[in-house]
Amino acid sequence: MNASITNPPPATPAAPTSSSAENSGAQPENTPPAIQATTSTPHAAVSIAPGQSTATQIFSWMTKMIVAQTQLPKDVAELVAFWAISTWFQEALTIFPCLVITGPAHEAMVLLRILKNLCRGAGLVAEFRRADLKDLNFNFHTVLISAPNLDNRAAALLGNMTNPEFIIVDQRSYLRCASSRAIYIGEDSLIKKIQHSIHINVTRTAAQPPTSAEWLQSSLSAIPEHLEHYRKKNVEQVRRSAFAPSGVASGTAAVAKALGCCIIDAPELQNKLVAHLKALDQQDRSQQSGTIETLVVEATLTLSRQGREHAFTSEIANEANRLAELRGGRPKLKPETVGRRLCKLGLRTHRLTLDGNGLTFDMTTVDQIQKLAAMYVEEDLLPGNENLHSSQATENK
DSSP, X not given: OOHHHHSOOOEEOOOOOSHHHHHHTSOOOOOOOEEEEEOSSTTOEEEOOTTTOOHXXXXXXXXXXXXXXXXXXXXXXXXXXXXXXXXXXXXXXXSOOEEEEESOHHHHHHHHHHHHHHSTTEEEEESOOGGGHHHHXXXXXXXXXXXXXXXXXXXXXXXXXXXXXXXXXXXXXXEOOOOEEEEEOOSSOOOOOOTTXXXXXXXXXSSOOOOOOTXXXXXXXXXXXXXXXXXXXXXXXXXXXXXXXXXXXXXXXXXXXXXXXXXXXXXXXHHHHHHHHHHHXXXXXXXXXXXXXXXXXXXXXXXXXXXXXXXXXXXXXXXXXXXXXXXXOOOOOOHHHHHHHHHHTTOOOEEEETTEEEEEOOHHHHHHHHHHHHHHSOGGGSSOSSOSSTHHHHHHO
16 A cells, blocks of 8 residues: 555645635645655655645545644544545535534543634634624634533534524624634533534543654645645536435535535545444434434334324333333423424324324425434334334335
């Protein structure tokens, strides 16, 4: 294997340009040196000038830089690298995925400082207010925020701002504030999930603290210029990309598409990205197991597979409470609570009989239950692998 992909590159001098300063949001400085990639022979070197490096090489260098300065597992470091690359193509993306960071503050700040060197025109920001968004977007392409006291309202606003066409109305002004953002939300945040987000944790481990490698500083200076040349060379191809991930929920698929479109001529990296996001989805479902939404979805799923035409909200509540007791919990859900949760999940109840409200298991409702089960219920918790509704069995009969 070419060592230019597997080893972080040392630097060689390069002529000054203004492109890096222009896209970093900083005053012009001497352009970072070009990266030099070594082959497997110690004394043989092949110089890679900016503009000639591939997505695979840049991705590998970035991942190694992140691993060298943090205690993140490689798969998490790779997700961070995918996200950082996407910040260089915001004008070509239909959504701007948000990187959400939890864990100890020190480790989170280390990662945000690393991202300042790897993302396009990045700025570090302590907290923020709604009125600040216009100025932040004016000064930075990428905003890296430390907001350990973030509330759900601000989280929802950040989620909306992952959609480029959304605007904010402020004092009779219409502000376009969408951009790439990474945000540290605290050590153990209880906020709702931010729309179009990748959630990573930087929890401290027992591993030895990372040490500074000789190649690190030169790579920190060199990689942004390679990213700038990679952006200019491929921005139109990113805009026209037909990359379409499969096997993930719709929200995750949108994130995967946005990140994957930025990886040019490297389908193996796109496949790796989708695999990482699938693993995150599975982890989210595991963490959600036992939440009210998960219990309601699983209970509805169970009843829909019993060959019945409908189920009362009281029956769904009883089944959800039974599942909770099996797992050591006692939420004691009431039918009214279940009805509200079903409506929030997109399953609207209606009057079935004089005995009460519930769901009719028609094919549209069953399809929606199946989609919710894929999002909320772990595979090993699913009550069997049979179809959600007995209609197919009925048709076979």
